Amino acid sequence: MENLIIAGRxxxxxxxxxxxxxxxxxxxxxxxxxxxxxxxxxxxxRVDLDNPHDPMMEAIDWKRFFLLPNTSGARxxxxxxxxxxxxxAATGTNWVKLEVTPDPRNLLPDxxxxxxxxxxxxxxxxxVLPYMPADPILARRLExxxxxxxxxxxxxIGTKRGIxxxxxxxxxxxxxxxxxxxxAGIGAPSHAAEAMEMxxxxxxxxxxxxxxxxxxxxxxxxHLGVIAGREARLSGMAGTSAPEASSPLDGLL
Amino acid sequence: xxxxxxxxxxxxxxxxLDLNNLEEQxxxxxxxxxDDLHNPDFHGFIRLLTPKTDAELETMAHTASRITRxxxxxxxxxxxxxxxxxxxxxxxxxxxxxxxxxAHRVTLTDDEVMEEAEAxxxxxxxxxxxxxxxxxxxxxxxxxxxxxxxxKRRFPSVAIEIYPLRTVEEYRTMVESGVExxxxxxxxxxxxxxxxxxxxxxxxxxxxxxxxxxxxxxxxFARLNVGxxxxxxxxxxxxxxxxxxxxxxxxxxxxxxxxxxxxRMVDAHEGITPPFPANDRALIQAVxxxxxxxxxxxxxxxxxxxxxxxxxxxxxxxxxxxxxxxTEPGGYTHGDEHAERQxxxxxxxxxxxxxxxxxxVGVDPVWKDWDGAIx
Numbered sequence: 001m002e003n004l005i006i007a008g009r010x011x012x013x014x015x016x017x018x019x020x021x022x023x024x025x026x027x028x029x030x031x032x033x034x035x036x037x038x039x040x041x042x043x044x045x046r047v048d049l050d051n052p053h054d055p056m057m058e059a060i061d062w063k064r065f066f067l068l069p070n071t072s073g074a075r076x077x078x079x080x081x082x083x084x085x086x087x088x089a090a091t092g093t094n095w096v097k098l099e100v101t102p103d104p105r106n107l108l109p110d111x112x113x114x115x116x117x118x119x120x121x122x123x124x125x126x127x128v129l130p131y132m133p134a135d136p137i138l139a140r141r142l143e144x145x146x147x148x149x150x151x152x153x154x155x156x157i158g159t160k161r162g163i164x165x166x167x168x169x170x171x172x173x174x175x176x177x178x179x180x181x182x183x184a185g186i187g188a189p190s191h192a193a194e195a196m197e198m199x200x201x202x203x204x205x206x207x208x209x210x211x212x213x214x215x216x217x218x219x220x221x222x223h224l225g226v227i228a229g230r231e232a233r234l235s236g237m238a239g240t241s242a243p244e245a246s247s248p249l250d251g252l253l
Numbered sequence: 254x255x256x257x258x259x260x261x262x263x264x265x266x267x268x269x270l271d272l273n274n275l276e277e278q279x280x281x282x283x284x285x286x287x288d289d290l291h292n293p294d295f296h297g298f299i300r301l302l303t304p305k306t307d308a309e310l311e312t313m314a315h316t317a318s319r320i321t322r323x324x325x326x327x328x329x330x331x332x333x334x335x336x337x338x339x340x341x342x343x344x345x346x347x348x349x350x351x352x353x354x355x356a357h358r359v360t361l362t363d364d365e366v367m368e369e370a371e372a373x374x375x376x377x378x379x380x381x382x383x384x385x386x387x388x389x390x391x392x393x394x395x396x397x398x399x400x401x402x403x404x405k406r407r408f409p410s411v412a413i414e415i416y417p418l419r420t421v422e423e424y425r426t427m428v429e430s431g432v433e434x435x436x437x438x439x440x441x442x443x444x445x446x447x448x449x450x451x452x453x454x455x456x457x458x459x460x461x462x463x464x465x466x467x468x469x470x471x472x473x474f475a476r477l478n479v480g481x482x483x484x485x486x487x488x489x490x491x492x493x494x495x496x497x498x499x500x501x502x503x504x505x506x507x508x509x510x511x512x513x514x515x516x517r518m519v520d521a522h523e524g525i526t527p528p529f530p531a532n533d534r535a536l537i538q539a540v541x542x543x544x545x546x547x548x549x550x551x552x553x554x555x556x557x558x559x560x561x562x563x564x565x566x567x568x569x570x571x572x573x574x575x576x577x578x579x580t581e582p583g584g585y586t587h588g589d590e591h592a593e594r595q596x597x598x599x600x601x602x603x604x605x606x607x608x609x610x611x612x613x614v615g616v617d618p619v620w621k622d623w624d625g626a627i628x
Contacts, residue, residue: 021326023615045409045624048379073627075475075508082626104475104510105503105549158324211322 004201006179007095007127007148011066013037014196015226016181018206020046020072022215025059031209032065035219040065041097041204043072044083049090068129070097076110077117084121096121097151098130107157111138115145122146131183134165139172139180150176151183151204154195158207160187163194173199189218189225196229197237254500254546255294263501264463267494272443278303279489285309290316293546298496301542302489310538317544317570324548328617330573331604332380332412333373336582337361337400339593341386343454345440347485347518347525349595350386352454356593359582360391363400370404372585376577376604379621380410382436384595387416387455394423398430405431410623412436412476416455417465424472433628435469436478436553437462438516442494446486466498470506475628477502477509478553483536484518484527492539496546503550512551512573513543517558533562537569544570556600560610563600567616576600576607 004011016039022028032040040060048054069087074080077100084096098121100114101107109131115138121128127148132138134152142150152169155161162185163169173180179201186192192203205222212218258266282304289297290313301313338360341350349356361369373381381404385392397415405411412434418424427435439462441447447459456462466477479498481491495513503511517536518527531539536558543552554563554571556578563574579585580595602610608618 021322021328022617023327024612024617045627046619046622048621073623075627079627083624086624086626102508104508160323207323207326210326 004179006129009066011038011202013039013223013226014202014230015192015222016041016068016183016202016204017209017219018204019043019056019060020206021210023210025055027215028056028210029059029061031215031219032060033219034216034223035205035209036223038064038066039068039202041068041070041206044069044087044090045073047090049086066095067091067093068095068097069093070131071099071117072101074100074117075102076100077113077120080113080117081120081124084117084126085124088126094125095127095148096129098128100131101157109133109153111135114138115141118142118147119145129181134168134172136168136171136175139176143176143178147178149179149181149201151181153184154182154191155185155187157184159185160208161185162187162191163198166198169195169200170198189221192222192225193229193232196226197232199233202226254298254496254503255292257295257497257500257504259501259505262464263467263498264460266497266501267442267444267463272490275299275493276487276490279487279493280304285312290545292548295497295500298542298546299493301545302493302538305538310534310541313538313541313545314569317541318568320544320548321568321570321572325551325572326617327615328619329567329571329611330380330551330619330622331378331576331607332382332410332573333376333378333575333604334382334384334414334578334580335366335369335373335404336580336584336595337366337383337385337397338388338392339386339582339595340388340391341454343387343456344452345454345456346450346452347482347527349593354593359592360388361582363396363403365583365586366400367403369583369585370407374407377620378604379408380412380623381408382412382414382434382575383432384414385416389416394418394426398426398432401427401430401432405625409621409625410434412478417462418468421468421471424469424474428473428628431625431628433475433623434478434512435466435474435476436480436512436514437465437469438480438482438514439463439495439498440482441486441491442481442498443486443490450485466502467505470502470509474509476512476551477506478512478514480514480516480553482516482518483531483539484529487529488531488535488539492542496543499543499547499550503547510549510551511547512553513547514553514555515539515543516555536562537566540566540570556598557596559599560602560607563607564610564614567611567614574607577602577604 071083154163182195183204414436
């Protein structure tokens with residue numbers, strides 16, 4: 001499987017993993033390893049940045065995994081920008097997964113403040129991967145603003161309801177020049193495969209792994225699901241609009 | 254929850270209910286309905302609270318446990334209360350701090366509060382709840398705001414559980430001082446019982462207290478925490494109205510988390526016994542019903558509850574727990590005999606023991622789940 005490139009950095013795995021909701025740091029690390037992911041997102045709110053022995057940060061071998069801090073909990077652009085700055089100061093990375101979720105019940109991203117925070121953070125030199133509603137115009141606006149990837153939701157966070165925003169995500173994929181990472185709602189490896197078959201560049205999974213009876217085992221299954229979906233996409237699977245190697249009219253006209 | 258009318262005040266909604274009829278409905282067993290397990294409306298929520306068979310409770314427990322796992326994960330967020338003062342001008346008949354008890358009264362100085370806070374920080378706590386009796390003279394809102402600002406430098410999350418403030422502006426001062434979380438229990442939502450238990454002091458005013466979380470919501474608290482003190486009145490009715498209140502606030506203040514606490518009355522000072530005791534089965538049914546009807550609401554279970562029950566509730570619906578609580582001012586730095594306690598703590602485990610027990614049942618204890626950069 002060919003590599004994924006975001007903001008000039010190469011990733012071998014197209015599965016991104018979240019770190020919340022696990023029963024222990026050890027269960028989390030085992031799942032991360034089994035998933036063979038590289039990109040790992042961590043909520044700044046959960047990390048005690050003053051504590052060099054924060055259990056979550058200490059449990060993960062950061063030589064093996066790439067840290068993507070996220071702004072989970074931020075309710076508006078100001079809060080998200082503050083959290084991102086804090087993450088950069090504490091960890092040294094300028095990558096950030098932007099989450100602006102004013103509604104604590106469904107944790108749906110705020111399109112207006114997400115765009116505003118993206119613009120501000122890019123000005124400050126961040127590499128921004130915004131979590132966003134599956135809105136094709138917003139995806140274009142975020143890309144125009146300089147987002148390194150766009151992360152539309154399949155369904156609200158934690159619901160495991162799969163790709164409920166299929167038509168919109170297809171439009172986003174069709175038009176995007178930056179990687180599209182389907183984030184939130186992916187509840188099963190088959191959902192991950194579906195997103196990849198649709199042409200998503202990567203998927204982010206957390207709840208489905210963390211709350212499974214055997215997180216390690218399902219993490220490995222997600223790894224396979226992502227590969228299966230990607231391979232299917234590249235195979236020119238019947239019924240998909242995957243790009244052809246050459247035009248059907250080549251040399252005829 | 255569907256169908257909540259927020260164009261009216263919550264008191265108007267309560268007044269529009271026939272409380273006797275509601276109690277009758279709640280006491281009449283109704284079989285568990287499958288559709289009540291999925292986002293029930295207020296009527297469905299009431300049906301969840303009616304008497305249930307063991308098998309029905311088992312089904313509810315499976316659902317509640319699954320929802321908790323999916324929405325919150327296998328985690329419990331820990332916090333500790335810090336009592337600033339046990340001075341109080343109210344006469345709540347069930348409370349160790351009531352003005353006419355011969356309790357030894359203590360109001361901590363700012364430095365003493367910080368010593369207590371440091372002791373909690375050292376233990377590992379990063380979420381702190383500032384608690385005070387009602388005494389605007391000794392503990393005015395400005396002082397609480399000042400203390401919050403100091404404590405906030407060490408604690409990402411600062412909550413308050415104090416007397417109701419008078420205006421949105423007063424509450425806004427708290428929010429601007431870094432307090433993002435407010436707990437205010439109505440004690441009982443039943444006006445007749447409320448009047449009986451609150452014979453003197455400003456707390457006599459049921460309506461003023463009931464509307465306080467509206468003032469707090471308007472001031473922009475990130476979290477509003479409701480609760481009734483189970484044991485004061487028939488628990489099914491108070492649980493139903495607590496849920497109604499939570500649903501009302503959640504719709505009206507869509508940016509605020511609405512959390513639900515389940516304090517249960519244990520013997521307070523001088524051996525007062527709860528007039529309507531809620532047994533463990535009652536508490537469990539209340540927690541399961543809240544979880545099913547409010548999938549996204551944190552549920553708080555304090556050290557009023559014994560350790561074995563808390564360990565089990567961590568898997569069924571609870572998301573937030575205090576640990577090692579001292580319910581008297583100065584309790585963390587001066588030992589147990591410094592001042593009068595508000596209530597006796599059933600769960601006597603140290604925070605370390607709570608943490609170990611949670612790990613043993615497969616739950617990750619979380620010390621920090623908020624950040625000063627957020628609010």
